Amino acid sequence: MSSSQKKRARQQQGDVNKCVKYSIFFYNFVFWVIGTFLLAFGVWGLVSKQSATIDEITGLVVDPMWMFIALGSVIFIVSFSGCIGALRENTCLLNFFCLALGVIMILEITAVVLAFVYRDEVGDLIGDWIENAIYDYTEDPDINFLLDEMQTSLKCCGANHPDDWDNNVYFNCSSPAVMACGVPHSCCRPEEDGGVNNKQCGYGIRALPEVQWHNYIWIEGCVDLIHFWLLQNIIIITVVIGIILILQIISIFFVRNLVGDIQMIKALW
Template identity: 45%
Template sequence: MSVLGFAGCVGALRENTFLLKFFSVFLGLIFFLELAAGILAFVFKDWIRDQLNLFINSNVKAYRDDIDLQNLIDFAQEYWSCCGARGPNDWNLNIYFNCTDLNPSRERCGVPFSCCVRDPAEDVLNTQCGYDIRLKLELEQQGSIYTKGCVGQFEKWLQDNLIVVAGVMVGVALLQIFGICLAQNLVSDIKAVKATWVPHGDGYKLLNKQHFEKPWLILTVFESSVGSTAPEFPSEGLA
């Protein structure tokens, strides 16, 4: 994306048609890839749900391996009020939280604190609130931890915020289309200006005075094409 932004910025500043075309083509490619991704996500939503479930469970296994990953999972579980991919029992996949007799961890048969239902009256976070919670019956767990999975809660969040999500996606698409149109319009203007010049001595000569409608573009294109050599303007064009 940085290369694409650089190409668009430099192409516009220097009236470089190659960079502007590069910007337009790749921005259009990104637009169609996003469109295709949206269609495929709708058609293969069951497959995406399964992949999301596998992704969350793989991160559950590695919960203690990476502090950044741990913070991300904690944030997701607290934000969406969920626990695990499909429920609290997914934490049995983690070596620290599984319920096997060989697990010596104090967190055995528990869940992370981010699965716990927070008490608004408590000022201090209880990081041990999930200890041994999965030894209880599911009905007994409901008041203490979130029992819904994050996959289902994420789907519910998308449905509840469908208008906002769709609006953001449409806004991004319109910005991309607007950028493509601006770049192509600038390319057309540059080509039109270059078409008004013909070789004349050591410089170039303007063919028709009507092209002075955009003098800034004429001079910039000329300077980028022939350097510092001044153009020879016909006397009738300056009248």
């Protein structure tokens, strides 16, 4: 018996393809758990810092917790429709899953194309984010962590120049604080003996003549080094994006196959 004949016989018996059905269910269940975790983590992060204010919601959002909430919400909703739709053989939820995933794919492709075409503007946006993050550096532990990790790993300081740290009230040269006219420890060059930098290694550095800065801190801005890193890893990034798109296309194909089975069975009633 051919595969088409087996499929027809199965449909006449009122059965969908169990392998496809439960593959879709478990695949989406995994992402449902991931989405729930990201959403819960983002909400917990905002509540624990008591930072979920109207000003942040309506203004420029810098807090990375909002990214976890947005990403977690999308993953949760889409995977929920695929998971429950497959389990209950609900064509409405399954069609919503296909539509949502199709829209997400279009947005992903559009974002990649726009990021390539308007790469200078993207660089400006990254620079604006870093400058706003510098402003909140001493107030938000998540932003503090992200900036420190970025500056340490990329060996950079500030958005375009170490003087960008004047945007922070504590590192500003007119500040009475001990870190006045300085930069965070993540801007410091590593110790020659390989030891861990003192947390105050960057304090007062910018009060020195600029020609001496390179002896103590990184002087390149992070925006240029992020752009350079992207160019260096363009092949890896392209492959990852391609794999994600292929997985999404396969998901839509399997869901459409399941929807076709369900509709065919209903037509035989």
